[in-house]
Amino acid sequence: MSDDGPVEGRGEQIQQAEREAARQRLLAQAEAERIPAEETTRAVPDRRWRRGQR
Template identity: 75%
Template sequence: MDGTQAGPERSRGEQIEAAEREAAKLRLLAQAEADRIPVEETTRAVPERRWRHEQ
């Protein structure tokens, strides 16, 4: 065996740690989705303002 336990044999502490890791992963994924910029906004052409200043 590789030293990892699965199923009901896992200790309560290992179960809590696994649940905390999963919760942290879900929080990170939710935050990344909230911060995500849609592709449509990243490919939109925006005029370069510094060139206008020199006119």
């Protein structure tokens, strides 16, 4: 019965390591897909939709 603690602790350590690895993969993917601000353009509203114009 005294072995239950270390087994649970080891399982928790493995889960924590897996969560951290998944977090790192997500961050790497997000960085790879990131578009630099310099390459984006500002949205310009369509003049037709401005108030008071048809």
